Amino acid sequence: MTRFVDVQNMIRWAAERGPERIMSEMICYLEDDFRRWESFDKTARVASHTPFGVIELMPTSDHETYGFKYVNGHPANPARGFQTVTAFGVLADVHNGYPTFLTEMTLLTAMRTAATSGMVAKALARPDSSVMAMIGTGSQAEFQALAFRAALGIDRLQIWDTDYAAMEKFVRNIAPLGFHVTIASSAADAVRGADVITTCTADKVNATILTPDLIGPGVHINAIGGDCPGKTELHAGILTMGRVFVEYTPQTRIEGEIQQMPADFSVTEFWEVLNGRASGRSSADQITIFDSVGFAIEDFSALRYLRDSIDGSPYFENIDLVANPDDPKDLFGLVNVLSPLGS
Amino acid sequence: MTRFVDVQNMIRWAAERGPERIMSEMICYLEDDFRRWESFDKTARVASHTPFGVIELMPTSDHETYGFKYVNGHPANPARGFQTVTAFGVLADVHNGYPTFLTEMTLLTAMRTAATSGMVAKALARPDSSVMAMIGTGSQAEFQALAFRAALGIDRLQIWDTDYAAMEKFVRNIAPLGFHVTIASSAADAVRGADVITTCTADKVNATILTPDLIGPGVHINAIGGDCPGKTELHAGILTMGRVFVEYTPQTRIEGEIQQMPADFSVTEFWEVLNGRASGRSSADQITIFDSVGFAIEDFSALRYLRDSIDGSPYFENIDLVANPDDPKDLFGLVNVLSPLGS
Numbered sequence: 001m002t003r004f005v006d007v008q009n010m011i012r013w014a015a016e017r018g019p020e021r022i023m024s025e026m027i028c029y030l031e032d033d034f035r036r037w038e039s040f041d042k043t044a045r046v047a048s049h050t051p052f053g054v055i056e057l058m059p060t061s062d063h064e065t066y067g068f069k070y071v072n073g074h075p076a077n078p079a080r081g082f083q084t085v086t087a088f089g090v091l092a093d094v095h096n097g098y099p100t101f102l103t104e105m106t107l108l109t110a111m112r113t114a115a116t117s118g119m120v121a122k123a124l125a126r127p128d129s130s131v132m133a134m135i136g137t138g139s140q141a142e143f144q145a146l147a148f149r150a151a152l153g154i155d156r157l158q159i160w161d162t163d164y165a166a167m168e169k170f171v172r173n174i175a176p177l178g179f180h181v182t183i184a185s186s187a188a189d190a191v192r193g194a195d196v197i198t199t200c201t202a203d204k205v206n207a208t209i210l211t212p213d214l215i216g217p218g219v220h221i222n223a224i225g226g227d228c229p230g231k232t233e234l235h236a237g238i239l240t241m242g243r244v245f246v247e248y249t250p251q252t253r254i255e256g257e258i259q260q261m262p263a264d265f266s267v268t269e270f271w272e273v274l275n276g277r278a279s280g281r282s283s284a285d286q287i288t289i290f291d292s293v294g295f296a297i298e299d300f301s302a303l304r305y306l307r308d309s310i311d312g313s314p315y316f317e318n319i320d321l322v323a324n325p326d327d328p329k330d331l332f333g334l335v336n337v338l339s340p341l342g343s
Numbered sequence: 344m345t346r347f348v349d350v351q352n353m354i355r356w357a358a359e360r361g362p363e364r365i366m367s368e369m370i371c372y373l374e375d376d377f378r379r380w381e382s383f384d385k386t387a388r389v390a391s392h393t394p395f396g397v398i399e400l401m402p403t404s405d406h407e408t409y410g411f412k413y414v415n416g417h418p419a420n421p422a423r424g425f426q427t428v429t430a431f432g433v434l435a436d437v438h439n440g441y442p443t444f445l446t447e448m449t450l451l452t453a454m455r456t457a458a459t460s461g462m463v464a465k466a467l468a469r470p471d472s473s474v475m476a477m478i479g480t481g482s483q484a485e486f487q488a489l490a491f492r493a494a495l496g497i498d499r500l501q502i503w504d505t506d507y508a509a510m511e512k513f514v515r516n517i518a519p520l521g522f523h524v525t526i527a528s529s530a531a532d533a534v535r536g537a538d539v540i541t542t543c544t545a546d547k548v549n550a551t552i553l554t555p556d557l558i559g560p561g562v563h564i565n566a567i568g569g570d571c572p573g574k575t576e577l578h579a580g581i582l583t584m585g586r587v588f589v590e591y592t593p594q595t596r597i598e599g600e601i602q603q604m605p606a607d608f609s610v611t612e613f614w615e616v617l618n619g620r621a622s623g624r625s626s627a628d629q630i631t632i633f634d635s636v637g638f639a640i641e642d643f644s645a646l647r648y649l650r651d652s653i654d655g656s657p658y659f660e661n662i663d664l665v666a667n668p669d670d671p672k673d674l675f676g677l678v679n680v681l682s683p684l685g686s
């Protein structure tokens with residue numbers, strides 16, 4: 001049998017455990033997996049593009065457990081009442097190939113993306129960071145805010161979004177959780193005095209949400225929204241102002257902010273910082289940039305964490321996903337035994 | 344909501360409708376999709392290999408519907424009481440990226456493999472074929488027998504397997520369904536006088552189940568078991584005795600019988616025969632060889648057929664696989680509303 005976490009169980013689990021605690025615990029799983037980065041099978045995601053959007057499969061394996069995520073990205077979806085991004089994920093046992101775990105991942109992906117940002121900022125942002133600017137307050141924003149409080153203790157937010165209703169929604173959700181939120185009058189206004197800048201906007205264009213003149217010394221930029229070909233958020237000049245950290249270089253060169261840069265533009269893979277192979281921030285004045293696109297190993301960590309977390313809880317059911325006849329050579333017997341013609 | 348067919352519903356559906364009728368109807372869906380072969384996204388499967396076996400994702404899309412199959416292949420599984428191959432599949436709506444259909448596919452894959460063999464043989468075997476030799480009587484064998492009766496009316500079978508118990512199982516399952524079955528004393532004995540030869544053995548080796556001296560004029564060879572690197576069934580000399588037909592050339596050159604041949608060995612893609620671009624059998628004496636490895640479009644056809652077939656039946660349930668909040672920008676609200684801290 002395969003354990004299955006549907007949307008209602010995911011919501012109940014997340015509400016009971018609390019998104020901030022979940023992301024704090026998930027950061028530990030992410031750090032474990034980033035430290036053993038080299039032991040994973042890594043492949044660029046397998047994408048199917050159409051004019052409507054993209055559907056992707058993101059597989060990876062640590063040779064004990066195999067995992068993959070199905071995820072779509074459809075920018076026009078919100079206007080039609082659908083989520084831009086939905087996802088589900090699977091874990092399987094490498095030893096016999098049987099799927100062991102199936103779960104909704106729309107909500108889990110939101111938390112894994114924010115937890116990854118938190119993990120990276122914990123290592124790269126100035127430890128005394130207390131103010132975060134947030135450009136874009138869509139589905140991902142509240143999770144980012146909670147992950148940064150879990151990782152760095154940040155509780156002062158300066159927000160900006162071209163959709164005023166999205167900012168109101170954000171304040172309504174996040175202010176009761178103990179944050180001090182200031183609604184800015186522009187992106188430039190939002191980033192003034194910020195220690196960390198998170199960009200997370202949805203338009204599939206080469207946008208210039210931030211320009212070099214807005215970026216002060218010592219800032220950590222957490223660039224989330226530039227995550228597919230033709231979709232970037234930062235002026236290219238910002239990328240040469242500091243050091244750029246990525247998840248998996250071959251994928252980020254295609255999908256990240258650095259798609260704007262030459263193919264030999266220097267970047268550091270974050271796992272190398274975490275296990276001591278590469279340096280992180282070198283001074284309080286250095287600008288650090290996390291060019292986040294999302295990678296399969298992060299989903300693997302999130303799936304592992306969820307699987308362990310729900311064990312012994314009421315938040316899953318067992319489903320019968322793959323046939324398993326008593327005699328492995330008699331698959332036909334499964335059908336025949338119920339058939340009117342069966343002997 | 345996503346429609347879900349679990350193992351029990353799959354078995355009940357297959358038993359009620361009957362595997363032979365299912366494969367007969369599935370052949371129509373396969374023929375439809377092979378005729379519009381050029382309109383599909385085609386990519387080689389994404390495989391994760393370990394010493395234990397392989398786990399693969401097989402995606403495709405016709406730009407209206409996206410589909411993929413998860414499938415494993417673990418040769419040592421039967422000795423431990425597991426299936427060598429298990430699978431599940433998904434269909435999604437390309438317009439919004441939402442998954443619409445999830446189903447067990449171990450049983451469905453067995454039927455789609457046999458239906459594909461039946462479709463190809465209907466076009467390439469001599470129309471008066473009445474005797475089929477079957478080398479290998481494992482999980483796939485009964486489905487092959489029924490598919491060939493559905494496609495060509497074949498009801499005389501000459502079988503051989505190195506595992507006598509597997510032959511007994513086959514006879515027990517298939518004889519009551521109106522077939523005349525002869526248990527042969529060797530592969531050579533089984534193929535004597537056969538119009539069609541199906542090879543479907545499981546050992547992951549470069550085997551030589553058939554040699555050129557055993558192959559008479561006009562035979563159609565349905566070579567199923569040679570389907571991954573290092574796993575072939577036919578002596579290479581057989582491949583030059585007639586014409587070789589394949590599903591998707593780039594994949595078959597890696598996985599099929601023709602992995603034994605030079606990279607420029609001439610083959611014909613079967614879809615071209617079906618839509619008149621290439622000739623099929625040219626004479627009653629010609630030897631035709633279907634070098635089958637299985638391709639994602641066949642799973643797509645099987646998934647489409649199953650989805651349509653169960654509509655209005657009791658053989659599915661609805662599951663809540665991806666979160667869909669009322670306000671697409673308020674994913675966090677899903678969690679917050681249930682939280683003790685929620686406003």
